[in-house]
Amino acid sequence: MKYKNIRGYALIGAALLLSFHLRAQELSPDSTVSRTDAVKVFIDCDRCDMNYIREEIPYINYVRDVKEAQVYIRETRENAGNGGRRYTYVFLGQEEMTGKNDTLVYTSRPDDTRDFQRIWRTQMLKMGLMSFVARTPLYNEVIIDPSERVERQEVVDRWNNWVFELGAEPQFEGEESRRDFSLRSQISANKITHDWKMEFEFDNRFTRTRYLYDDTLYTKDKSYQAFELLVVKSLGEHWSAGINSEILSSSYTNTRLSVDFLPAVEYNVFPYDESTHRQLRFLYSIGGSYRQYIDTTIYDRIEEMLYRHQLQVAYEVQEKWGSINLSLEGSSFLHDFTKNRVELNGSVSVRLLKGLSIRIQGSAARINDQLSLVKGEASEAEILLQLQELETSFNVEGEIGLTYTFGSIYNNIVNPRFGNGRRRY
Numbered sequence: 001m002k003y004k005n006i007r008g009y010a011l012i013g014a015a016l017l018l019s020f021h022l023r024a025q026e027l028s029p030d031s032t033v034s035r036t037d038a039v040k041v042f043i044d045c046d047r048c049d050m051n052y053i054r055e056e057i058p059y060i061n062y063v064r065d066v067k068e069a070q071v072y073i074r075e076t077r078e079n080a081g082n083g084g085r086r087y088t089y090v091f092l093g094q095e096e097m098t099g100k101n102d103t104l105v106y107t108s109r110p111d112d113t114r115d116f117q118r119i120w121r122t123q124m125l126k127m128g129l130m131s132f133v134a135r136t137p138l139y140n141e142v143i144i145d146p147s148e149r150v151e152r153q154e155v156v157d158r159w160n161n162w163v164f165e166l167g168a169e170p171q172f173e174g175e176e177s178r179r180d181f182s183l184r185s186q187i188s189a190n191k192i193t194h195d196w197k198m199e200f201e202f203d204n205r206f207t208r209t210r211y212l213y214d215d216t217l218y219t220k221d222k223s224y225q226a227f228e229l230l231v232v233k234s235l236g237e238h239w240s241a242g243i244n245s246e247i248l249s250s251s252y253t254n255t256r257l258s259v260d261f262l263p264a265v266e267y268n269v270f271p272y273d274e275s276t277h278r279q280l281r282f283l284y285s286i287g288g289s290y291r292q293y294i295d296t297t298i299y300d301r302i303e304e305m306l307y308r309h310q311l312q313v314a315y316e317v318q319e320k321w322g323s324i325n326l327s328l329e330g331s332s333f334l335h336d337f338t339k340n341r342v343e344l345n346g347s348v349s350v351r352l353l354k355g356l357s358i359r360i361q362g363s364a365a366r367i368n369d370q371l372s373l374v375k376g377e378a379s380e381a382e383i384l385l386q387l388q389e390l391e392t393s394f395n396v397e398g399e400i401g402l403t404y405t406f407g408s409i410y411n412n413i414v415n416p417r418f419g420n421g422r423r424r425y
Helices: 015-019 050-056 114-133 137-141 380-384
Strands: 020-024 040-044 071-079 085-093 101-107 142-146 162-175 178-192 196-213 216-234 239-250 255-268 278-293 303-319 322-333 336-353 356-367 394-404
Touching: 040 114, 050 114, 071 114, 085 114, 101 114, 137 142, 216 380
Parallel strands: 040 071
Antiparallel strands: 020 142, 071 085, 085 101, 162 178, 178 196, 196 216, 216 239, 239 255, 255 278, 278 303, 303 322, 322 336, 336 356, 356 394
């Protein structure tokens, strides 16, 4: 049975895993083949349990540099319509394996435990590696043991692709002169198919801070409630159209009630089924926003009807040399184009040379659209406790990291003593 170029759908239940159990025999000093004969593999994975993978797949060599590898494996992830995640595995042959490529997909369920996901993610690596291992002398160290055949059954979904989620998150922190209590609750309902994407979400956050100052006890509250609606219709491999709406109340932004309604259209230069590999999307939206404020704003408004539009350009690519994620968003109110905002977000990770990599991420925003600012001066407590939005014309954040590793190209050993360490490879 071949597992090649699996795209656009998840594994059907547990049939794929039950059909084959890959069992690696430990290599002994008496083995006729040596570990040095094993295929050299570089796994490009952000959140993999590498110790577990090394233990489960001992019949390959794990290298630290992509240029030393015969097989490059990249794992990417996306949120799936069932509430779980879709993991895509790209296997690219290098050196004498050049031209031998493969792609496998695994979709987890929303209630899967981390251990269950770890097992299945590793299983996908095992299956994808078999065609490469078969080209090395270690092919006879791996046994494929078929289990009982699982009959195919037609899946009847009584929920009609709807996924619901309820959540609550209380937090408490205290010290001698200060107490913080916060509660976040969330309700969501999503339905995602190839033709439609529908997401409904209600988010409620409340924070109460009590602090003692000059023998006086002060109590300050901050609240936030939002209902978000997103409906998107697929219009082919490159186009989609939809509506994004939000009902919001926030003490931080001086908003008693805000109702936004923004129809939008999106064009992706690359086909959507290549989203785990590359994307270049242009999203334009235009609509109205009705607002009621808690206190009078700096423009002497207690309520108003506003119209605005925005354009977002997003570029994402993941390759052997690294990854790029960039988004540029500009918006303005239609009654006054000087009331606008431009924001750039991005992260770049590049392998420069053997063992040398650089990672840069950050954001920058030019802000001229704070129409809800409260008229008058904020109190010292509101500033220090971040209870009220303050006037600003910009916001900048950034981070840069440079990493250089050298030494043995192999990293096959697992030693869990005194913890598992901090390195993934």
